[in-house]
Amino acid sequence: MRKVVIVGRPNVGKSSLYNRLLGRRDAVVADEAGVTRDLKEAVVEGERGRFKLVDTGGLWSGDAWEPKIKEKVDxxxxEADLILFLVDGRSELARADYEVADYLRxxxxxxxxxxxxxxxxxHEAYLGELYxxxxxxxxxxxxxxxxGLEELEEAIWERLPATDEETEVEVPPIRIAIIGRPNAGKSSLLNAILGEERVIVSEQPGTTRDSIDVELDYGGTRFVLVDTAGIRKRPETAVEHFAIQRAHRVxxxxxxxxxxxxxxxxGDRELKMAGEALExxxxxxxxxxxxxAVPKEEQREVRRRIREKLAHLENLPxxxxxxxxxxNIHKIFQEATRLYHKARIRFDTGDLNRWVQLWLTRTRVPNFRGKxxxxxxxxxxxxxxxxxxxxxxxxDFVTRAFENYIKNRIREDLDLRDVPFRLAWRGRRQRG
Incomplete structure (x- = not known):
């Protein structure tokens, strides 16, 4: 797929333009420099086709992350077919702008x-310096x-090379969100899956400051992996607050x-995050x-402790x-594929009703005043x-105990122990 990469020094509006071209707020935007550190990718689709748009971290920032940011921009x-070089049109060119220009040449x-x-x-009268x-x-x-956004989009399409991509509808990829508390190993897990340091990893909590989408093919199935900012109880900065809100949306x-x-x-934070996803x-x-990092002689005890603390999630793989x-990296894809398809199973109405008749013979049906x-x-x-x-x-005759009984039977008899499902109770419509 054709690729358009957005490049520039920090705080020139790269993520804002990225969001606008996508038509949605996909990247965290703030007045603080250095918010974007990793690559963000998404597909832009239009009447002329589609291309992959890439947002990058600010170059020549002078901060500690610059070497790793530049590796990812490199x-x-x-793989770029077109580079969008962004500069702030309201300020004088900075030395960093010239450095980026030399780099791009x-x-x-x-x-x-x-x-x-x-x-x-x-303001356009002041753009002569940019030549x-x-x-x-x-x-x-x-x-x-x-x-100028329509003109920009037109210029992008004109400069992209022709493509012979097939126009047939593709099977959508399976979207996997990786969540967890700060420094739980989310980014390291993603990098291990990809076999490269796609996401910056550090012992310092909060290194990932936005959600990072990565598309890949595994065993013939397309996946989109989304690494998220660590979800902590109380965000410490506005950027972290927006990043965590984005993680909830992911x-x-x-x-x-x-x-x-x-x-x-x-502990409780894992229970809360799992509960949010299941809900x-x-x-x-x-x-x-x-x-x-767990010594072999301690692994059995650690397994026991994990299952004890996460007892409410015992049905989850x-x-x-x-x-x-x-x-076990490969097992993540195997389990994700299995759960993805299981959540999309549609049971035959006749089979469901036969199961219900069997379930009703094994329990006491709620009865209110003889009804x-x-x-x-x-x-x-x-x-x-x-x-x-x-x-x-x-x-309103449905009691909590009876509903829990039905839920347990669905989990066991329909084999839905490890995927969430919902129940609804509706009265028969009155005639006339």
């Missing part, structure tokens, strides 16, 4: 110079005031959620990280992983998560 540019790739934050036509960068006339844009958009569990630090109807995999050795609850039939109108709708004579 990798992105090696050495890439030998097409470059489109984009002046950002040009909120008014009068000195050597990339021709700059395109004046303003995300905030929606200026959970809702995922097909399967992988909860990274640090074997040395776990959203997402299957959850518990991936215990850093297993290589647990995988013991190591980013260092690659232990018993009657189940006329059950159907499954939705999947992912499965929704079972029971049509009854009186929905």
């Amino acid at each position: 990798r992105a540019l090696a 050495k890439q030998g790739k097409p470059v489109l110079l984009v002046a950002t934050k040009v909120d008014h036509p009068n 000195g960068l050597g990339f021709g006339a700059p395109l004046a844009t303003s995300v905030e005031h929606k200026r 959970i809702k958009e995922a097909d399967v959620v992988v909860l990274a569990v640090d074997p040395f630090e776990l 959203a109807g997402k299957p959850v995999i518990l991936a215990v990280t850093k297993w290589d 647990i995988i013991y992983t190591s980013a260092v050795s690659g232990r 018993p609850l009657k189940i006329f039939y059950v159907t499954q109108p939705e999947v992912a998560p499965p929704l079972f709708v029971f049509f009854v004579n009186q929905p």
Whole structure:
């Protein structure tokens, strides 16, 4: 797929433009420099086709992360078909802008110079300095005031190479969200899966400051892995607050959620994060990280302690992983694929009703003042998560104990122990 990469020094509006071209707020945006550290990718689709858009970290920032940021930008540019070089159109060119310009000239790739934050036509009179960068006339844009964006999109399509991509509808990839508390090993797990340091890893909590999407093919199945910022109880900065809010949204958009569990630090927070995913109807995999750091003679006891602390999640699959050795990394894909398809099973209405008749013979049906609850039939109108709708004579007759009994029977007899599902009780429609 054709690739367009956004490049520039920090705080010139790269993530704002990325969001605008996508048509959604996908990257965290703040006035603070250095918010984006890793590569963010997403597909832009239009009448002329599609391309992959890549947001990158700020170059020549002078901070501690710059070497790693530049490594990732190097990798992105090696595959780029077009580079969007962003500069702040409201300020004088900085030394970093010239450094980035020299760097891009050495890439030998097409470059489109984009002046950002040009909120008014009068401001365009100050863009003459930008010609000195050597990339021709700059395109004046303003995300905030929606200026020049249509012209920019037109210029992008004109400069992209022709493609012979097939137009047939593709099977959507399985979206896996990797969540967990800060420093639980989420980014290390993602890097181990990819076999490269795609996401910056540090012992310092909070290194990942936004959700990072990575698409890959595993065993003939397409996946999108989403690494998220660590979810802590109280965000310490505005950037962290927005990143955590984005992580919550990623959970809702995922097909399967992988909860990274640090074997040395776990408790109520893991229960809360798993509960959020399950409440959203997402299957959850518990991936215990850093297993290589657990001495062999202690592993049995650590396993027991983990299962004890996560007893409320006993039905969820647990995988013991190591980013260092690659232990059980492949099992994450196997389990994710299995849960993805299981959450999309649609049961035949006739089979469901036969099961219900059997279940009713094995329990006492709620009875109010001599009037018993009657189940006329059950159907499954939705999947992912499965929704079972029971049509009854009186929905308010359904007790919590009876509903829990039905849930347990569905888990056991329909083999839905490890995927969330929902029940609904509806009264029979009155005639006339």
